[in-house]
Amino acid sequence: MTHVRALARLSAVALLAIGGCASFSADGGMAAVTDRVTTEIGVEARKVTTDAEAAAVRARVAEYLSRPLTADVAVQIAVINNRGLQARYNELGVTEAAYVEAGLPANPSFGYTRMSGDGLLVTEVHVTAELMSLLTLPVRREFAERQFVAAQYRAAEATFRLAADTRRAYFRAAAAQHAASYLEQALASAEAAADLTRRLGETGGANRLDQARSAALYVEVANQLRRARLDAQLTREVLTRALGLWGAELTYTLPATLPALPSTLQNVDDLEAEAIRRRVDLVAARNDLDMTARALGLTEATRFVSILELSGIRETERHEGEATRTRGFEIAVQIPIFDLGEVNTRRARETYMESVNRLAEMAVNVRSEARAAFHAYNATYEIAREYRDQIVPLRRVIDEEVLYRYNGMLVDVFQLLTTARESIAANVATIEAFRDFYIAETNFRASLIGGGGPPTETGGAAMPALAGADAGH
Numbered sequence: 001m002t003h004v005r006a007l008a009r010l011s012a013v014a015l016l017a018i019g020g021c022a023s024f025s026a027d028g029g030m031a032a033v034t035d036r037v038t039t040e041i042g043v044e045a046r047k048v049t050t051d052a053e054a055a056a057v058r059a060r061v062a063e064y065l066s067r068p069l070t071a072d073v074a075v076q077i078a079v080i081n082n083r084g085l086q087a088r089y090n091e092l093g094v095t096e097a098a099y100v101e102a103g104l105p106a107n108p109s110f111g112y113t114r115m116s117g118d119g120l121l122v123t124e125v126h127v128t129a130e131l132m133s134l135l136t137l138p139v140r141r142e143f144a145e146r147q148f149v150a151a152q153y154r155a156a157e158a159t160f161r162l163a164a165d166t167r168r169a170y171f172r173a174a175a176a177q178h179a180a181s182y183l184e185q186a187l188a189s190a191e192a193a194a195d196l197t198r199r200l201g202e203t204g205g206a207n208r209l210d211q212a213r214s215a216a217l218y219v220e221v222a223n224q225l226r227r228a229r230l231d232a233q234l235t236r237e238v239l240t241r242a243l244g245l246w247g248a249e250l251t252y253t254l255p256a257t258l259p260a261l262p263s264t265l266q267n268v269d270d271l272e273a274e275a276i277r278r279r280v281d282l283v284a285a286r287n288d289l290d291m292t293a294r295a296l297g298l299t300e301a302t303r304f305v306s307i308l309e310l311s312g313i314r315e316t317e318r319h320e321g322e323a324t325r326t327r328g329f330e331i332a333v334q335i336p337i338f339d340l341g342e343v344n345t346r347r348a349r350e351t352y353m354e355s356v357n358r359l360a361e362m363a364v365n366v367r368s369e370a371r372a373a374f375h376a377y378n379a380t381y382e383i384a385r386e387y388r389d390q391i392v393p394l395r396r397v398i399d400e401e402v403l404y405r406y407n408g409m410l411v412d413v414f415q416l417l418t419t420a421r422e423s424i425a426a427n428v429a430t431i432e433a434f435r436d437f438y439i440a441e442t443n444f445r446a447s448l449i450g451g452g453g454p455p456t457e458t459g460g461a462a463m464p465a466l467a468g469a470d471a472g473h
Contacts, residue, residue, distance in 0.1 A: 095151035102144030160451025175435035
């Protein structure tokens, strides 16, 4: 047993040199994610692991759903209630387990052999430990730690992505509902006009052409309302999926109109530098590059010794009642005859340069995305403001003047109906402009912290071309 004890002592000395092993955190690594999410988007990220925590989340969601949703509340519900995001947090826990495991030495192997025959009995006991795994333990532990940190950044990015997707879905659903409500009012007005024109036709006060035009407007608005209702249903379902709602929770309500435009826009002094500093996907990519560099150094150091095992052996031989004991050890080394390690080294170098180039590409793209998102943010604000301050008030004046002239028999039904169509189109365009601004604002914020979509994306789902009455902004 002398050599077995020597092997154990060698392992103990190596472990003392390595230092303390990593241990599991109380929250599965969520503290860093929670801090980042709260700082950047102002909501609480929570990993649900127990029945009590799940019940608390359900109660909190029910309280939120008891009143009309705002965009911020919708994001908070999604972050704590979306099961897909919870799965990403579970992936973080798996990465932490790999990190803790990487800080532990490989278990030694124990073997026992017994052979007998012709009065001869041979028993052999051996313990084998992989020395190379033990010697490279500090490096592997550091590598696993970096992977764990990268997983935390990616969990934060997944949270940011869900938050941005939820906010975009919220504004699409709210705008679609606003348009549908709008068209319901327009349909009532069109129906009243068509009915009046038909009754005037019965008394000779309106010709067949005017009756047909009034009826056509009613049918057009009715069709647009059907499309608007479908759009409202579909966009609401997208929002519902992001929120993770089902069953009785589906009765949540959205506000009747979109929020008013902000008085001023967010200004960033050094846009590109801010995005480079805060983007979690870029930080994670830098971390990956560091890991690749460390892996290259490890490959260089072990290129000629890829397998090294040390075995302690104790053998007992019995013959005709007499026992003979032998002890020793065995070292196994893979001899680099055909592969001198150049393959692994070249692979590591190319992998490292691939990471360098991808990081450089990402940095270029991040700068461009931030600029594009900022341009869209400013442009959509100007467009929405012009609709609110210029187009809608002017359309209101036009509607009033044309109706006044129609009552004075100065314009015909055709001009009245044409004005009605133009007014409806202008009002629905106002809804679209507001929606596009809030989506552009979401994309701009996401371009600075990560987790966003295409920076030039605006409305997405098609909205009806007509809407009735006033936009209400």
